[in-house]
Structures are given as C-alpha cells and as structure tokens.
Amino acid sequence: MSDYSDSDKKQDMSVLHSMGYAQELERRMSQFSNFAVSFSIICILSGGINSLAQATAGAGGAAIGIGWPLGCFISLVFAVAMAQISSAYPTAGGLYHWGSILGNRFTGWLTAWFNLLGLVTVLGAINVGTYYFFMGSFGTPYFGLADTTLTRIVFLAIITGGQALVNHMGIGLTAKLTDFSGYLIFATSILLALVCLVAADSYDIARLFTFSNYSGEAGGNVWPQTSGTWVFLLGLLLPIYTITGYDASAHTSEETVKAAHSVPRGMVSSVLWSALFGYIMLCSFVLMIPNMDEAAKQGWNVFFWAMDAQVHPIIKDILYLAILVSQWLCGLATVTSVSRMIFAFSRDGGLPASKALAKVSPTYRTPVAAIWIGSILSVLFVWGSSLVSIGETPVYTIVVSCTVIFLFFSFAIPITLGLFAWGTSKWDKMGPWNLGESMFKLFAVLSIIAMVLIFILGVQPPNDWALYITVGFLVLTGAVWFGFESRRFRGPPIGDEVARRQAEIAAAEKAVGQI
Numbered sequence: 341m342s343d344y345s346d347s348d349k350k351q352d353m354s355v356l357h358s359m360g361y362a363q364e365l366e367r368r369m370s371q372f373s374n375f376a377v378s379f380s381i382i383c384i385l386s387g388g389i390n391s392l393a394q395a396t397a398g399a400g401g402a403a404i405g406i407g408w409p410l411g412c413f414i415s416l417v418f419a420v421a422m423a424q425i426s427s428a429y430p431t432a433g434g435l436y437h438w439g440s441i442l443g444n445r446f447t448g449w450l451t452a453w454f455n456l457l458g459l460v461t462v463l464g465a466i467n468v469g470t471y472y473f474f475m476g477s478f479g480t481p482y483f484g485l486a487d488t489t490l491t492r493i494v495f496l497a498i499i500t501g502g503q504a505l506v507n508h509m510g511i512g513l514t515a516k517l518t519d520f521s522g523y524l525i526f527a528t529s530i531l532l533a534l535v536c537l538v539a540a541d542s543y544d545i546a547r548l549f550t551f552s553n554y555s556g557e558a559g560g561n562v563w564p565q566t567s568g569t570w571v572f573l574l575g576l577l578l579p580i581y582t583i584t585g586y587d588a589s590a591h592t593s594e595e596t597v598k599a600a601h602s603v604p605r606g607m608v609s610s611v612l613w614s615a616l617f618g619y620i621m622l623c624s625f626v627l628m629i630p631n632m633d634e635a636a637k638q639g640w641n642v643f644f645w646a647m648d649a650q651v652h653p654i655i656k657d658i659l660y661l662a663i664l665v666s667q668w669l670c671g672l673a674t675v676t677s678v679s680r681m682i683f684a685f686s687r688d689g690g691l692p693a694s695k696a697l698a699k700v701s702p703t704y705r706t707p708v709a710a711i712w713i714g715s716i717l718s719v720l721f722v723w724g725s726s727l728v729s730i731g732e733t734p735v736y737t738i739v740v741s742c743t744v745i746f747l748f749f750s751f752a753i754p755i756t757l758g759l760f761a762w763g764t765s766k767w768d769k770m771g772p773w774n775l776g777e778s779m780f781k782l783f784a785v786l787s788i789i790a791m792v793l794i795f796i797l798g799v800q801p802p803n804d805w806a807l808y809i810t811v812g813f814l815v816l817t818g819a820v821w822f823g824f825e826s827r828r829f830r831g832p833p834i835g836d837e838v839a840r841r842q843a844e845i846a847a848a849e850k851a852v853g854q855i
Contacts, residue, residue, distance in 0.1 A: 352598065365595045377673045404623060421786075433682075435751070436449075439451030467718070467722075500718060548623055679714050
C-alpha cells in the first residue's frame with residue numbers, strides 16, 4: 341500500500357464523511373485484499389466440492405461443461421451491476437445503504453434484513469460444509485468420529501469461534517489470512533486439476549457436453565425424478581450458489597484503500613477468477629471419474645468416492661488438508677462480511693442493541709460485538725434447525741435454500757432501484773469505475789431476469805417448503821415494518837442530516853484514535 345498517499349486517504353475519508361459516516365474502521369485493505377475477501381468467500385474449494393452432486397447426480401457431465409459457465413454468468417451479471425453502484429457509494433454494509441439512497445427507508449431496511457439473514461445462515465452452511473468435508477477426509481477415516489448432533493455443534497463452535505477471534509483482532513490480521521487464502525485457492529485448485537488429469541484413465545472430452553438424467557434413484561435421490569431439461573436447470577444451482585459472497589468487497593469498503601476504485605474491481609474480478617479456476621478444476625474432476633453412472637449413484641459422496649478410487653492416498657490427504665484450510669478461511673472471510681453488515685445497519689439504529697453492535701474497539705478498530713453476535717447466531721441457527729424436519733427434509737436444508745434466495749434478493753433490490761433511480765436526484769453521478777449508463781441498465785435488467793430464475797429453481801423439491809418460508813418471511817417483515825419500524829427507523833443520513841452529523845463524526849473518529 342506504498343502508493344496510498346495522504347491525498348488518497350483524505351479522498352476516501354471525504355467520500356465517507358459526505359455520506360454522514362465516520363472513519364472508525366481501519367482502512368488497511370489493499371485492492372488485492374478486497375478482491376481476496378470475496379474470492380475467499382466464493383471459495384470454489386468449498387461450494388464447488390461440497391455441492392458437486394447437484395451436477396453429477398443431475399445432468400451429469402454437461403452440468404459442468406455447459407452448466408458451470410452459464411451459472412457463473414448469472415452470478416456475474418449481479419456482480420457487475422452491484423459493482424457500478426458500489427463505486428458511487430463505497431460504505432460498509434453497502435447494500436443496505438444503496439437500498440436506502442436509491443429507494444427509501446423501507447427498501448433499505450428490507451435489503452438489510454434480507455442480506456443479514458442470508459449472511460448469517462450462509463456462514464452456518466459454509467461451516468457445516470467444512471464439518472462434513474472434515475468428517476469425510478479425516479474425522480471418520482483417521483479419528484473414527486461418528487456424525488452426531490453433538491459432534492457437529494462442538495466442531496462448529498470451535499471453528500466459528502476461531503474465525504471470530506481472528507476478526508476480533510483486527511482487519512490487518514484478517515486481510516493477511518484472506519490474502520493467503522486467495523493464493524491457496526489458486527494453487528490448490530490447479531494442483532487438484534493436475535492430479536485429476538494425471539489420475540484419469542482416459543480423456544473423454546465429449547463427457548463434458550453429454551446430457552444425462554440422473555434424477556431419482558439413478559443419482560442417489562439428490563434430485564427427485566424429473567425431466568432431463570429440468571434437472572439441467574436445477575444443476576445451475578451449483579455455480580450460482582457457489583459463486584456468491586462477492587458482496588463482501590462492498591461490506592469492507594470502509595477498510596479498503598481507494599474504495600471507489602478497488603471495491604468494484606474486487607467484486608467483478610473475484611467472480612471472473614472463481615469462474616475460470618472452478619471450471620478448470622471441475623472439468624478435470626469430471627474427466628477423472630471412472631464411470632459417470634457409478635458416480636451419479638454416489639450422490640453427495642461423489643468427490644470422496646472418486647478421489648479414493650483414482651488418487652494416491654498421500655497425495656489425496658495433502659489435497660484434503662489444503663482444501664480444509666481453504667474452507668476454514670472461507671468461513672473467516674464470511675464472518676468479516678456478516679459483522680460489517682451488522683455494524684453498518686446498527687449504526688443507523690436498524691437492530692436491537694444497536695449502540696453496542698455499532699461500537700468499534702479503539703484497540704483493534706473492529707466492530708467486536710457485531711463479530712461475535714453474528715458468529716454465535718450462525719451456530720445457533722445450525723443447532724436449532726438441525727433438530728426439526730418437515731417430512732424427510734431437515735429444516736436446516738430448507739432454510740439454507742431459501743436464505744440463499746434472500747441473499748440474491750438483497751442484491752436484486754438495490755440493482756432494481758438503481759435502474760430506475762439513475763439520472764434522477766437520487767443518483768445523478770456514476771463513480772470512478774464506470775461502464776456507462778447503457779451497460780449498467782443492461783446488466784440491471786439481466787439481474788432481474790436472473791433473480792426470477794434463481795427463485796423458481798430454489799423452491800423446487802426437495803426444498804419446495806422454501807416457497808412457504810419465503811412468503812412467510814415477507815409477510816412477517818411487512819407486519820414488523822408497518823407495525824413498528826416505519827415510525828422508529830430513520831435510515832441512513834440523507835440531505836441536511838449529513839451536515840448535522842459532522843460533530844458526531846469528529847467525536848467518533850477521535851474516540852478510536854483516527855484524529
């Protein structure tokens with residue numbers, strides 16, 4: 341960050357002050373660090389591996405060879421549209437702020453709740469995925485551990501606690517680890533691809549473009565019996581759900597140098613690099629599979645089945661260790677994103693105990709209470725939802741499905757608002773990262789279309805109850821807003837309120853040693 345001059349620092353602070361906020365968080369993240377935090381949350385070694393059966397037990401090789409690029413493009417259109425807005429409004433908890441500025445208090449509040457619910461539960465889902473990967477790679481084979489509720493919750497409490505502790509100790513340490521995570525993901529995905537190609541019995545490239553239908557028993561009942569076209573569309577959930585989390589670049593805006601330039605670049609590049617390296621890695625894995633029909637029957641166990649069958653045990657364990665570390669770092673970066681959203685929403689009074697949740701530690705310059713509350717809530721979510729089932733489907737599985745939908749809703753709301761707000765008094769100036777009005781409008785429209793597709797796919801069996809939960813949540817949020825929050829919640833500072841906050845800004849910065 342040697343090129344971060346005093347004038348750059350003043351410019352970043354000036355932009356933040358113009359939106360009515362103090363520079364309480366420590367601005368230490370470089371452009372690469374901002375990219376790395378999103379790249380770490382996307383983590384193709386987490387979702388790309390743990391959710392692999394959505395493809396192999398669905399449309400087979402074509403779900404990767406054709407489906408992965410198509411699904412990644414869907415995520416990219418969201419990232420590009422959000423990047424354009426983030427350059428104009430580089431604040432922590434960016435989506436909440438965008439939803440308020442481009443719309444009104446209600447749309448900002450709704451965006452914040454959608455995003456928070458998605459982030460907290462996705463953090464739980466990421467760490468549950470890490471737990472199952474640990475059990476399949478080391479826990480059961482080497483330590484003889486059995487999968488029980490107690491084992492799962494203890495494991496989650498330990499690893500989530502570690503992720504929270506690192507975040508507690510400052511953005512400097514977190515950024516160093518997520519920077520390392522970025523390099524580790526690049527190296528491990530390439531190494532895994534090379535190992536798969538070396539271990540492959542032959543290179544049947546046509547397999548990557550061959551459509552199959554493994555729904556029902558043929559695919560271990562990962563998907564209910566359905567048509568070949570529909571099971572291919574369902575397989576798009578693998579890349580769409582894997583390539584998410586790029587909003588972390590926006591959430592860490594106030595800790596990123598030259599944020600108006602760095603944040604949009606970090607957001608878009610994290611999606612592009614994840615898409616490319618994920619494609620190389622997954623195509624190589626599909627080529628290694630000895631028999632696609634047998635692979636489909638393995639269901640969710642397909643990755644371990646293929647690795648056991650084709651890869652030398654020592655090399656396999658080295659890869660497993662690197663993947664496990666990457667998955668833990670994925671959760672670490674997600675804690676960063678969750679806590680900044682809680683912090684940003686709380687400083688405008690959007691959550692209970694807002695004063696405590698918006699407090700920044702003068703020692704570590706981090707929102708300590710927000711870090712720990714977000715982490716604790718994710719563990720409680722996993723524990724509580726794992727105890728209940730609807731039919732044969734755990735509530736946990738259903739809720740994770742619909743809360744990823746909520747996460748995309750939180751992306752779509754400000755994008756849609758921006759489509760109509762651009763050129764008005766609400767948004768009359770693009771940020772320095774500017775693709776132009778026509779390109780923004782194109783990607784905004786594509787995002788709205790993609791949101792409809794994601795919602796339709798996300799509420800299909802076995803997660804059809806996600807529809808009722810989503811509708812129920814919308815009814816509940818409407819009741820809470822019109823019953824309570826519409827009179828209490830003021831939203832972010834706008835207009836004259838920004839000028840009235842200048843004394844508070846100076847006091848807040850003095851309290852953390854900024855001035």
